[in-house]
Structures are given as structure tokens and as C-alpha cells.
Amino acid sequence: MGGIAENDMRHARQCADSTVYIVDDDAGVCEALSTVLEAEGFKTRCFQTGSAFLASAHPEMRGCLLLDLCMPDCTGLEIQKALAQHEVQIPVVFLTGYGTLPTSSEAFRAGALDFLQKPVEHDLLVTRVAEAISMDAKHSAHGLQALSVRQRYAHLSGREREVLRFVVNGLSTKEMAREMGLSHRTVDTHRAHLMRKMGCSNLLQLMKEIGPLLEEEGFLE
Template identity: 40%
Template sequence: MTLDATVFVVDDDQAMRTSLQWLIEATGMTVKTYDSAAAFLKDYYPGRAGCLLLDVRMPGMSGLELQAHLATEGHRLPVIMITGHGDVAMAVRAMKAGAVDFIEKPFHDEDLLRSIRNALEFDEKTRASRLAKAEIVRRLAELTPREHEVMGMVTDGRSNKEIAAALGVSAKTVEAHRARVMEKMRADSLADLVRMALIAAPEGPL
């Protein structure tokens, strides 16, 4: 779990906020509480590690509206929805919109803590994936246009001979381009290069 991860709690019920803060802090996790979505947005800045524990029904901006706002702004903070009686349909909407879990009131402490730990673990993994993707994209930017062509054909499974024919160059020239691609991408094998190409694709893992 990331050491600087924070559990952000947004709930208009002061007693609930206090109870959640005591419960979560007792496990050694860092907690910040807010009485409204507006207060959270005023304090939060993009890129902070952690997860968001969010009440569905609140005055002003609701939990669902805050979740939608964060998604629109490109923030990927994992969201756990807290729902009261009759809010299950809303919670399902929240899950379809990307929430990692929803917890119904009244809840068992261990169920909530387990959900929080899972959300923090998810945040850590996706954060690592985004960093890895950014590094691969940076390496790709160092390739020449011809090296990009060669890499695309190599990762499509085409042989040096086929690539040479397609580009109108010798197989030896293709070998030289291929060697430079492997070096610049820091790929140890063809399988490694293919994996990088898949990660760097627009629809690749984040």
C-alpha cells in the first residue's frame, strides 16, 4: 500500500464522518473528511494517492454527481459509495460509472475496511500501470519514423524478409533498424516488444 495514500471521506453527517475517521485511523491509515462535495473539490488536487469514501445522498452536489465530475476531469481516484436504505439502485449506477464498491448502511466495520484496502491496492496498481505506460510512450517518442514502421511490422509478426520487401530495403537494413528499436525500447525479447506495443496502444491498460 502506498505510504502517502489517503482515505478521503465525503459525508454531510458529522457523526458518520467522525465515526469513520476513528475507525479508519485506528488501522493506521490516513484520513481526511469533508462535509460536502464542494469542500472536497476545493481541497483535492489531481494525482493524490488513495480512495474516496462517498455518501450517495448529500445536499448540493450528490455523491453520484461528484463521481461524474471527477470522471469528466480525468481523475482516477477509486470511489467507494456508502448507501442508505433505498439507495441500492443509485449504488448500482455508481458501479456502472466506475465505482469499485458500494457499502450499505448499517455496515460491518470489517467489510468497510476490507473494501478500503482493496480500493487502495487497486489505486496503487493502476498508478504503477500508468507510470509504466508513460515510460513506454516516452521511449516510443525516441524512435525515428522508419523505426516506428519497422516496430509496427515486427510486432504484427512479419519476418525481416517480409518487412524488407514492404519497405523496399535489404533484410540487413531491416535487421539494423530492428536492433535499434530493441535498444531504444529496452526490450529483452520480441515478446517484450509486443507487450510494450500493446500497453502503449490508446486502448491499452492504464
């Protein structure tokens, strides 16, 4: 493994709150996967039924899911759909001894990261797990950043939000003053308060902070 894979591996091992959740009705498979991954420095947790895993699943769980396709109580695809319904966005890597093209296509359409055939090669398994955990950590960090931006935005006054909308639309201070019926100096004051509350030192930083959220309905209302 080189380059990107090594970086993913290093990043994954640094994610102390991440767990590899293994869901497989075969106790021997669970034990073998857990042994391999823990030897590589990953924390694991095993479940032999889909219902047991779903009972413990929650949106804040971090890491990745190694999911058997066919189990007695429910299929891997059913588990994947249940996770989506409960907004659990943990990356999913399917493991199966007899997957079909339609099944794998359905899994990928639902957001699966990979679909591996049993018995999976050691290095491939470790690489995919590292990639999944690294991806999850990045998504989690992005989510926390977005939450921080929303919280800061919530503390803006009505005038400050109005100024922000004008800034997003590229209006100059002079144009804002005319649109708002305020003096140039008053608009500058509102913009200064806006920048301070949003924790930004310049307009470029401000746009970078709020950029990913601009597509959200109601964000600038």
C-alpha cells in the first residue's frame, strides 16, 4: 500500500472514537475479522444479528460498518435502509460469499462504500476499513463545522443577517446603504458586528465559512 492508502491508514488509527462494527451471523467470521483488524490497531465490536446492531445504532456513532449481506433475521440491504431512515451515516462495506450484480448495484446506489467477496484478502480488508474510517472522520469534522456556522449565524441580528444576504449577492456598501435606507457608516457598523459574530477577519473567509450551507433552504432567512 502506498500514498493515499498509507495516509488513510494513519488517519484511521488516529480516530480514537472510531469503531469497526462487524455484523455477521457467523461467529467464526466475526472473530476472524475482529482479530485481523485489532492486530492492525482498529477497535472492533461484533454483532451476530442485524436487529442487535440496529438496536445499538445511533447518528453519533463513528467508524465504519462491515456488513454481511445475508443473515437470518434481516438482510444487509435492509439494515442499510434502516440506518438511512434513522440518519445513521456511517460508511458501509458489504461482505458476502455470494453477492450478485443487481444486489451490489442496489447497495452502491444506497451509498455503500464497497462490496467485497468472502474470503476477503487481508490487505484489501484493512485498506477499505482505513478508507472508510478516514472518510467518516472527514464527514464528521465537516458536520461539526457546519453546526458551528449555524450557531454563530443564529446570534446575528436581523440587520446583520440582511447585510450578510447582500454580501452573498455581491453588493457594495454603498449599494447596501441605498437598499436598506441607512447611512454608509451604519452599514459598515452592522458589517463589522456581523464579521465579529461569525468569527471572520475578511469577506473571503466569511464566504468560505458559509459557502457549503448556502444551498440549504432557509439558511439566509
